[in-house]
Amino acid sequence: MACDFCLRDVDTVDAELHYNVGLGVTHIEGGTEQHLCKRCIRTAFWVYQPVNLTLGWLSIDGFQKNGEMVRENFRAYAMSSRMSDGRPSTRPPAPEVTAPEVTASAPRPARTGF
Numbered sequence: 463m464a465c466d467f468c469l470r471d472v473d474t475v476d477a478e479l480h481y482n483v484g485l486g487v488t489h490i491e492g493g494t495e496q497h498l499c500k501r502c503i504r505t506a507f508w509v510y511q512p513v514n515l516t517l518g519w520l521s522i523d524g525f526q527k528n529g530e531m532v533r534e535n536f537r538a539y540a541m542s543s544r545m546s547d548g549r550p551s552t553r554p555p556a557p558e559v560t561a562p563e564v565t566a567s568a569p570r571p572a573r574t575g576f
């Protein structure tokens with residue numbers, strides 16, 4: 463399924479990321495709830511989470527509401543770490559491990575003493 467934001471055809475997941483700006487007795491909140499790819503989840507996380515961690519606590523209900531948003535954003539970020547980002551792997555393929563070759567050898571000569 464294609465990502466709702468960048469439209470790339472890669473792995474996507476339902477993700478919710480939010481921001482909250484506390485303004486004393488009120489607050490402004492927003493965010494996104496879409497099928498997002500790993501790259502878009504991480505971009506949204508790094509845009510919203512610094513706002514939550516700095517301005518989110520500045521309202522009366524900031525600790526409860528903002529705390530939930532911070533946890534939800536971390537959950538979405540952790541979930542994205544298990545997703546493929548659609549790029550081919552840059553790691554070289556693992557070397558193929560094979561058992562050492564067993565060959566029949568000639569019997570050892572018997573010891574003859576000193």
Ligand SMILES: [Zn+2]
Pocket residue numbers: 465466467468469470498499500501502503
């Ligand atoms: Zn995307």
